[in-house]
Amino acid sequence: MTTIPEIRFDITAGVATLQLCRPAKRNAVTPGMWDSILRLLETASAREDVQVLVLKGSGGAFCAGADLSAVKAADGSVAQEYRNLAIDGINAVATFPVPSIAVIDGACVGAGCSLALACDVRVASGNAFFSVPAVRRGIVYDRASIERLDRVMGPGRAARFLYTAERLDPAEALSAGLIDDYSGNVDEAAERFATAVALGDRATLIATRGLLRAERWPSVAV
Template sequence: MADAELTVAVTGPMATVLIRNPARRNAMTPAMWRQLPVLLDGLEADPAVRVLVLAGAGGTFCAGADLGDLDELLEAGDSSIAVVAEERLAAFAKPTIAAIEGACVGGGCQLAVACDLRLAAADARFGVPPARLGLVYPAPTTRRLARLVGPSAAKHLLFTSELVDAERALRIGLVDEVLPADALADRVAAVTAAVAERSRLTVMAAKEIIDDRADDARIAWWHGQVRASGEAREGVAAANERRPPRFGWTPPAGR
């Protein structure tokens, strides 16, 4: 599928990864699943990128996954290329935002849930369909969904395979905000700009701690970075002087 691809655009501190597969409502192909971790590695290493936005082309986020070879899928289990890509997205060191329009189903929902924040257009629809296919949803994916929306809502989504609209997704915590379709891009840009202006040290440390990826030694390292970097002194000085802070911390190589 020559038209099925992930593309990257970097504008200032924001990188946008665009899911594009118009013939299949932006379904993720095996090649796209394999491509995503490679793209994320490059964007994580780029010091200019401070926030990642994941979106779909043409008014649709992602309508699922191209299941490809069923025998290969069944053999892979929780080691499938989709789970590998999802885990890499969830572990991306910088903040991630899913900008969701239209269908966000199956593999699309899997990717959206792996992001830190989800902003949705009012026309968005969400669904988790493995019960229609006789598949066991991957354990990491299932647990991540349950942590986000709670056990009962996760069971409803998984047991019924029903599509839910954006307002219900908002009520159960599957998305953070619902906007009119023509306001989504501006709101994503505003949230991205706000995050990019904050202390990168604070944001990246908070993400690790909230996601339970920081042990005691790592948390001590983060506090050491605060002391060594001068970020807190700059933040307090800026607040006292009523000016924007000039945060300058950048992650050390390899950390």
């Protein structure tokens, strides 16, 4: 598949790996990156040999969120075109038909949290940290991500996280329900998960994932 330099994509032994590769900006996502994510996932979702999706960053960061130079229009308002593209990209992860895992090292901020929340499973390194500073930047966090956050953290904890833009370390994120585990070797932990999932029957994985998603997010398109 054709990719741009900021996105690496590979399918090996049933595992589709999408890696954000803009380390100088902690993998902040540009419009071109969102477009590439959309195209790649659309193509990969139809491949019968794909059993699991792995989403990760590079250079010691998962994703620092949106590229702020693209988020704000010239008049200071939020660029609606970028917002729509970002929501479509996040939804492409959420609706990918097979199980997905976010492998989180370093910054997981803003839209990075949205990408992680769109995955079924989230594992983090000891260096990971989590924050959604949208309220400080005049940006309303998207509805689907708010509902996912509410479901995993609970309404009170999610409200505190969003209203204060607090920063959580891995232990705090695990306690809050934002992640499922953290590890000294997060890549090894993710590989174990992906390898185990790849052994499953694809049709059964898709059906099971659909039931889990319908139970957890009944009112939001997933």
